[in-house]
Amino acid sequence: MSHALDTPILVLADLDDAGHPTGAALELLAAARSLGPQAIALVLGDAAAASAVGPALATAGATRLLAAAVPALAGCAADAVAAGAQATGAAAVLVTSDYRGKEIAGRAAVLLGSAASSDLADLRLAEGGDALTGAKLVLSGSWSTTSELALGGPAPVIAVRPGAYEAVADGIAELTPEVLEVAPAAESVAVELVESERSAAAAGPELTEARTVVVGGRGVDGDFDLVRSLAEPLGAAVGATRVACDEGWIERSAQVGQTGVSVSPRLYIGLGVSGAVHHTSGIQGAQAIVAVCDDSEAPIFEMADFGVVGDVGEVVPQMVAELARLRG
Numbered sequence: 001m002s003h004a005l006d007t008p009i010l011v012l013a014d015l016d017d018a019g020h021p022t023g024a025a026l027e028l029l030a031a032a033r034s035l036g037p038q039a040i041a042l043v044l045g046d047a048a049a050a051s052a053v054g055p056a057l058a059t060a061g062a063t064r065l066l067a068a069a070v071p072a073l074a075g076c077a078a079d080a081v082a083a084g085a086q087a088t089g090a091a092a093v094l095v096t097s098d099y100r101g102k103e104i105a106g107r108a109a110v111l112l113g114s115a116a117s118s119d120l121a122d123l124r125l126a127e128g129g130d131a132l133t134g135a136k137l138v139l140s141g142s143w144s145t146t147s148e149l150a151l152g153g154p155a156p157v158i159a160v161r162p163g164a165y166e167a168v169a170d171g172i173a174e175l176t177p178e179v180l181e182v183a184p185a186a187e188s189v190a191v192e193l194v195e196s197e198r199s200a201a202a203a204g205p206e207l208t209e210a211r212t213v214v215v216g217g218r219g220v221d222g223d224f225d226l227v228r229s230l231a232e233p234l235g236a237a238v239g240a241t242r243v244a245c246d247e248g249w250i251e252r253s254a255q256v257g258q259t260g261v262s263v264s265p266r267l268y269i270g271l272g273v274s275g276a277v278h279h280t281s282g283i284q285g286a287q288a289i290v291a292v293c294d295d296s297e298a299p300i301f302e303m304a305d306f307g308v309v310g311d312v313g314e315v316v317p318q319m320v321a322e323l324a325r326l327r328g
Contacts, residue, residue: 004035004036004037004125005035005036005038005091005125005129005151006036007036007038007089007090007091008036008038008039008040008063008064008088008089008090008091009032009035009036009038009039009040009090009091009092009093009094010040010042010081010084010085010088010090010092010093010094010155011025011028011029011031011032011039011040011041011042011062011093011094011095012025012028012042012044012077012080012081012093012094012095012096012101012104013025013028013029013041013042013043013053013057013062014044014072014096015043015044015045015049015053015072019049019052019053020053020056021053021056021057021060022096022206022209023162023167023206023209024096024098024162024208024209025041025057025060025096026056026057026060026167027160027162027163027164027165027166027167028094028095028096028160028165029041029057029060029061029062029167029168030060030061030165030166030167030168031094031123031160031164031165032061032094033061033168034123034165035092035123035124035125035132036091036125037063038063038064039061039062039063039064040062040063040064040065040066040084040088040090041057041062041064041065041066041175042066042068042080042081042084042180043057043065043066043067043068043177044068044069044070044071044072044076044077044080045067045068045069046067046069047067047177047179049067050065050066050067050177051176051177054174054175054176054177055174055175057175058174058175059169059170060167060168060169061168061170062175063175064088064175064178065175065176065177065178066084066087066088066177066178066179066180067177067178067179067180068080068083068084068179068180068181068182069179069182070182070184071184071189071193073188073191073193074100074103074104074107075107075184075185075187075188075189075191076182076184076188076189077100077104078103078104078105078106078107078108078111078188079108079111079182079183079184079185079188080180080182080184081093081095081104081108081157082108082111082112083180083181083182083183084180085108085112085154085155085157086112087180090155091151091155092132092149092151092155092156092157092158093105093108093155093156093157093158094158094159094160095108095157095158095159095160096159096160096162097118097119097120097159097160097161097162098162098208098261101118101159102118102159104157104159105117105118105157105158105159106157108157109156109157112154112155112157113154114153114154114155114156114157115149115150115156115157116156116157116158116159117134117136117147117149117156117158117159118136118158118159119136119137119159119161119262120134120135120136120147120158120159120160120161120164121134121135121136121160121161121164121165121285122134122135122164123158123160126148129151130150130151130152131148131149131150131151132148132149132151132156132158133146133147133148133149134146134147134149134158134160135147136161137284137285161262161264161285162208162209162264163209163211163263163264163265163266163285164264164285205235205236205237206237207237207238207239207253207254207256207261207263208261208262208263208264209237210236210237210263210265211235211265211266211267212231212234212235212236212237212265212266212267212268212269213236213237213238213239213256213263213265213267213268213269213286214227214228214230214231214234214236214237214238214239214269214271215227215238215239215240215241215256215268215269215270215271215273215279215283216238216239216240216241216244216249216250216271216272216273217240217241217243217244217270217271217272217273217274217279217293218241218243218244218272218273218274219271219272219273219274219293219294219312220244220249220271220272220312221272222244222247222249223313224238224240224244224249224250226271226312226313226316227271227316229316229317229320230269230271230316230319230320230323233320233323233324233327234267234269234323236265236267236269237263237265238250238254239254239255239256239260239261239263240254240255240256241255241256241257241273241276241279242255242257242259242260242278242279245260256279256282256283257278257279257280257281257282257283258277258278258279258281258282259278260282261282262281262282262283262284262285263282263283263285263286264285264286265285265286265287266286266287266288267286267287267288267290268283268286268288268289268290269290269291269292270289270290270291270292270293270300270304271292271312271316272292272293272294272312273291273293273298273300274293274295274298274299274300275291275293275298275299275300275301275302275303276299277299280299280300280303288305288306289303289304289305289306290304290305290306290307290308291304291306291307291308292307292308292310292312292315292316293307293308293309293312294309294310294311294312295309296309
């Protein structure tokens with residue numbers, strides 16, 4: 001890129017259950033810094049909460065830190081994003097492209113009177129510096145499209161696909177939080193989170209953010225303990241095909257594909273997955289695909305980087321044993 005933005009990019013830095021920045025939040029900072037030298041991290045919490053995560057965000061590239069003491073629910077988050085963009089004069093806003101992030105992007109764009117786009121990667125400053133472009137896979141991953149969002153007016157809100165950027169660690173040492181006063185709209189505070197339960201499928205890393213994903217399909221015949229036996233030593237998230245979820249073998253939240261979630265791991269391992277298009281449309285962002293299936297004609301082998309034709313019940317224990325041997 002021959003030139004860079006001279007106005008800041010605002011990043012919504014989400015925190016996990018332990019109060020640490022999510023991996024996706026750190027990736028967003030890398031995306032922001034790829035566009036220009038100024039990346040403002042917005043944390044939903046008080047100044048103390050922001051101070052606790054300040055070093056991690058600063059190391060990841062944040063040059064300024066805002067703290068908005070509002071609930072993390074999508075409506076209030078969108079209100080905070082809009083207030084932060086207006087207060088800082090941000091050129092654009094970046095959020096994580098998950099269910100919540102897409103809802104935030106849409107509402108914040110309406111509040112700002114700007115535009116929103118989701119699932120983008122490879123953000124670039126257009127020639128002339130008057131727009132941002134981003135790539136997006138559509139039609140089950142068979143086409144790559146380019147979206148363009150104009151700059152110079154109200155900040156566009158961009159939901160960036162998790163895994164599209166590599167988090168960096170070359171920023172400054174620390175940041176002092178600045179309090180951002182936000183008055184959430186009545187409709188935002190009218191929503192209350194009554195209960196939240198982390199499902200067994202999500203016991204490992206967050207599916208949409210995981211660097212390794214192990215997916216079970218029809219071929220595992222309901223044995224997701226087998227799937228987890230490989231996922232655990234790899235530190236991988238567990239996913240499933242639609243058929244596996246339809247059969248009740250695992251929670252619906254684990255479904256990967258056109259009617260589930262899309263994943264962009266460095267390594268995807270499909271166990272007993274045939275490779276139907278409604279599933280493979282959700283794994284187009286994977287950097288490497290490994291497939292274990294007893295059907296040598298399964299479509300998954302057409303896109304796999306490494307394939308094993310065999311019974312998952314025999315192959316997976318051998319993989320687990322070899323991992324244990326390599327790790328001593």
